[in-house]
Amino acid sequence: MNFRAVRTIGRLASHRAQQPEIVNFRAVRAIYLFEMSRTARTLLQSIVSPVISTSLYFVVFGAAIGSRITEIEGVSYGAFIVPGLMMMMLLTQSVANASFGIYFPKFTGTIYEILSAPVSAFEIVLGYVGAAASKSIILGMIILATAGLFVPLRLDHPAWMLAFLVLTALTFSLLGFIIGVWADGFEKLQVVPLLVITPLSFLGGSFYSIKVLPPVWQTIALINPVVYLISGFRWSFYGIADVSVSISLGMTAIFLAVCLAVVWWIFKTGYRLKR
Amino acid sequence: MVMQPVISVSRLSKIYASGFCALKDVNLDIHRGEIFALLGPNGAGKTTLISIICGIVNPTSGAVRVGGHDIITAYRKARSLIGLVPQELATDAFETVWNTVSFSRGLFGRPANPGYIEKVLRELSLWDRKDSKIITLSGGMKRRVMIAKALSHEPQILFLDEPTAGVDVELHKDMWQTVRELRASGVTIILTTHYIEEAEQMADRVGVINEGEIILIEQKAELMRKLGKKQLTLQLDVRLDAVPPALAPYDLTLSPEGDELIYTYDSKGERSEISSLLADIGRARIRFHDLRTEESSLEDIFVRLVRRS
Ligand SMILES: Nc1ncnc2c1ncn2[C@@H]1O[C@H](COP(=O)(O)OP(=O)(O)OP(=O)(O)O)[C@@H](O)[C@H]1O
Ligand SMILES: [Mg+2]
Numbered sequence: 001m002n003f004r005a006v007r008t009i010g011r012l013a014s015h016r017a018q019q020p021e022i023v024n025f026r027a028v029r030a031i032y033l034f035e036m037s038r039t040a041r042t043l044l045q046s047i048v049s050p051v052i053s054t055s056l057y058f059v060v061f062g063a064a065i066g067s068r069i070t071e072i073e074g075v076s077y078g079a080f081i082v083p084g085l086m087m088m089m090l091l092t093q094s095v096a097n098a099s100f101g102i103y104f105p106k107f108t109g110t111i112y113e114i115l116s117a118p119v120s121a122f123e124i125v126l127g128y129v130g131a132a133a134s135k136s137i138i139l140g141m142i143i144l145a146t147a148g149l150f151v152p153l154r155l156d157h158p159a160w161m162l163a164f165l166v167l168t169a170l171t172f173s174l175l176g177f178i179i180g181v182w183a184d185g186f187e188k189l190q191v192v193p194l195l196v197i198t199p200l201s202f203l204g205g206s207f208y209s210i211k212v213l214p215p216v217w218q219t220i221a222l223i224n225p226v227v228y229l230i231s232g233f234r235w236s237f238y239g240i241a242d243v244s245v246s247i248s249l250g251m252t253a254i255f256l257a258v259c260l261a262v263v264w265w266i267f268k269t270g271y272r273l274k275r
Numbered sequence: 276m277v278m279q280p281v282i283s284v285s286r287l288s289k290i291y292a293s294g295f296c297a298l299k300d301v302n303l304d305i306h307r308g309e310i311f312a313l314l315g316p317n318g319a320g321k322t323t324l325i326s327i328i329c330g331i332v333n334p335t336s337g338a339v340r341v342g343g344h345d346i347i348t349a350y351r352k353a354r355s356l357i358g359l360v361p362q363e364l365a366t367d368a369f370e371t372v373w374n375t376v377s378f379s380r381g382l383f384g385r386p387a388n389p390g391y392i393e394k395v396l397r398e399l400s401l402w403d404r405k406d407s408k409i410i411t412l413s414g415g416m417k418r419r420v421m422i423a424k425a426l427s428h429e430p431q432i433l434f435l436d437e438p439t440a441g442v443d444v445e446l447h448k449d450m451w452q453t454v455r456e457l458r459a460s461g462v463t464i465i466l467t468t469h470y471i472e473e474a475e476q477m478a479d480r481v482g483v484i485n486e487g488e489i490i491l492i493e494q495k496a497e498l499m500r501k502l503g504k505k506q507l508t509l510q511l512d513v514r515l516d517a518v519p520p521a522l523a524p525y526d527l528t529l530s531p532e533g534d535e536l537i538y539t540y541d542s543k544g545e546r547s548e549i550s551s552l553l554a555d556i557g558r559a560r561i562r563f564h565d566l567r568t569e570e571s572s573l574e575d576i577f578v579r580l581v582r583r584s
Contacts, residue, residue: 024351030381034370041369109365113424116329116359117382118351274333275291275326 027119031127032134035101039135046097046135047142050089054143057085058150061207072209073240078151083234084206086143090136090165091172091201091226095193098132098176103183106273115274121267125177132173133166140165154238160245161236167252168229172197174259181272200226210242225251279343280304281432281463282328287337289323289487297323299487301337305432305465310458312478312495313467314577320487321467322362325434329359341432355383358430360421362437362467368410372401375409376423383428395426398453400446415442422450426457433457435466439473451477471577485581505570507538507549509556509563521559525552536563 039046061081072080105111114124147153155161175192183189204210204226210218221227222243232248235241241248266273282305289298297320305311313321326332328339330350339346341353367375376392396402399419404412409420418438425433435454439447454477458464468474474481474495481498483491491498514533525548528537538552556563 024384026381026384026386030378034378037374038369108367109361109363110367112331112359112361112365113379113382115331116354116357118354118384119382120351270333274331 024119024123027117028123028127028130031114031124032131035128035131036134038101039097039131046093047139050093050139051142051146054085054089054146055150057081058147065207073238075154075238075240076151079153080209080234080238081207082144082147082151082153083237084201084204084230085147086140086165087168087226087230087233088198088201088206089143090140090168091197091229092193093139094132094136094169094172095176095179095197097135098129098173099180099183099189099192100176101128101132102177102180103189106180111273121264124267125174125263129170129173129177132176133169136169136173137165140169155236156239157236161233164229164233164236164248164252167256168233171252171256171259174256174263178259178262178266181266184272197226200224201230205230205242209240225255228252278307281307281342282465283340284324284328285338287324287327287339288335289320289327289332290335297487298327301484301487301489303482303489303492305463306480308458308461308463309479310454310464310466310477312474312481313465313484314471314474314481315467315484316581319484321484322436323487324484325359325361325436325465325467329357329434330354355428356431357434358425358428358432359434360418360425360436360438362440364414364417364421366409366417366420369408371406371408372396372412372420372423373405375420376427379424380427385428391429392423392427395423398456399423400449415446418442419446419450422453430462432463432465435464437467437469439468439470447473483577483580491580504575505540505568507540507566507568509536509538510534510565510567511536512562512564515561519559519561522552522555525555536561 058078058081061077065077069077071077105114144153179189179192203221204224205221210221210227213221228243228248228251231242232245232252235245235248265271282303284301284303287298287301288296290296301320301324303324313324315321323332327334328341328346330346330353339353342356344350344352344356346353370378373392373396376396377387377389380387380392393402396405399422401416401419401423404416409417412420418440419442422435422438433454439450442450451473454464454466466474466477478495481491481493481495482489511534515529515536516533518527518529518536526539528539529535530537536556538549540548
């Protein structure tokens with residue numbers, strides 16, 4: 001007889017009995033608001049600087065390259081790069097915000113309070129990742145508005161645009177959360193955004209359609225997950241896509257699932273959070 | 276009537292990832308409403324024990340129940356009862372005192388209650404700094420902010436890991452006054468300290484931990500009675516060169532100057548021995564002009580215990 005299994009089952013059963021899964025909403029709210037107020041404090045860094053860099057991209061890419069490439073698939077070059085630009089900011093900012101949000105309490109030691117509070121892993125993630133994703137979504141909207149000042153915009157499928165925006169922000173905030181838990185120094189915190197996210201989004205067709213690449217490179221580009229995100233997102237604007245929209249959506253869902261699984265594993269094992 | 280312990284630790288062991296065994300089969304019951312002092316040298320495992328009870332460190336084996344709730348399977352109920360002031364100062368530097376304390380209350384799932392937070396801040400002499408950013412506070416103030424955070428959700432159990440490190444003497448007194456008031460209101464308090472006088476003044480019971488093992492748990496008074504040594508010192512009129520042979524049966528020593536006779540005895544020892552000693556001294560015609568007695572402190576007891584184990 002497998003006694004250990006019996007004991008585990010017994011424990012699980014008593015776990016259920018003792019703890020109806022009520023959600024500690026006040027804790028989620030406390031973490032969420034705490035994180036959002038951190039953004040408000042560092043408003044310059046978190047909102048103003050991405051807006052400035054977006055404008056710079058417009059000036060450099062839109063004006064310089066746009067004067068040579070006038071249109072891609074019937075969309076002006078300046079307008080064509082908006083979804084890619086938004087996606088690029090969304091990815092880097094989600095990862096940066098969420099990784100910093102959880103890394104910082106680890107670094108200062110204030111994580112003790114989160115760990116000793118009556119909050120579940122789900123609530124912790126909801127608070128931190130929810131706040132990071134909210135910031136990215138707000139940021140995305142601000143970039144969209146900024147872009148509207150430079151180029152004429154068109155939104156063919158606004159609901160899908162919003163869906164891609166939210167899903168991507170969530171997924172990459174989760175990825176950021178994972179990086180923040182994994183990082184044991186500020187270097188590691190920056191390595192992934194710098195060496196993975198930025199190159200992948202540059203190569204993923206932020207500023208061009210991968211259809212302009214030679215066939216071999218088109219195939220290679222399809223390994224890059226960001227291609228699917230940008231393609232789907234651009235479709236929601238102009239109805240043009242490098243890959244089919246359902247594949248884009250499917251890929252986004254797969255990333256989300258993978259990130260969720262890793263986060264679940266982190267809390268199950270206490271990896272790098274508990275000693 | 277024997278009450279159910281508010282915390283019960285059974286067969287708890289902790290082996291860190293490094294392979295180091297910080298707790299070895301620890302058993303401990305904390306009674307409701309008491310002040311329990313955990314004493315032990317650096318690295319004894321005090322913080323490890325507290326961290327496991329509070330959910331910060333995973334136990335390797337064994338079980339802990341807080342208020343009857345298992346800390347793993349019923350962690351919500353268990354943790355709701357506990358307020359923790361950790362040993363290390365860790366605060367959100369750029370937050371204000373008010374915000375950080377209110378945050379803690381929310382984190383523990385309690386509805387906002389500005390009146391209560393105000394009361395806590397006033398008691399800890401932090402009220403006039405409530406809008407200050409934590410980074411602008413002194414070390415002792417930061418520690419009081421951490422105490423305020425721990426009290427923000429009205430816990431029934433308070434852990435204070437070295438609470439008075441870096442707090443000045445005046446504030447020590449205030450802090451201990453607060454602790455006494457908390458106990459009077461029914462809060463159970465577990466503290467670790469290196470200041471043994473504090474344990475001696477404050478605690479109802481004392482536990483001594485060394486190298487991950489609890490080597491003693493005792494009522495403080497009982498501990499003093501069992502292990503306390505007493506000394507009777509007689510100041511002599513005339514100096515002696517040696518302890519007179521007539522007094523050989525007693526455990527006597529002569530001070531280096533030869534002007535004091537010192538008699539050491541267990542405080543639980545036979546009282547009659549002192550009177551027979553005094554009678555024998557009289558018979559040996561040794562005169563003394565004064566006498567005094569001294570009791571050993573908890574510190575002496577502690578040092579002796581740790582050395583012995
Ligand atoms: N994360 C860790 N990994 C490995 N060993 C650890 C870890 N944390 C603590 N230890 C070891 O466990 C032992 C007990 O540490 P603990 O912090 O519990 O001691 P303590 O009694 O609180 O000491 P102090 O009075 O100095 O605060 C020490 O030898 C320490 O080096
Ligand atoms: Mg310690």
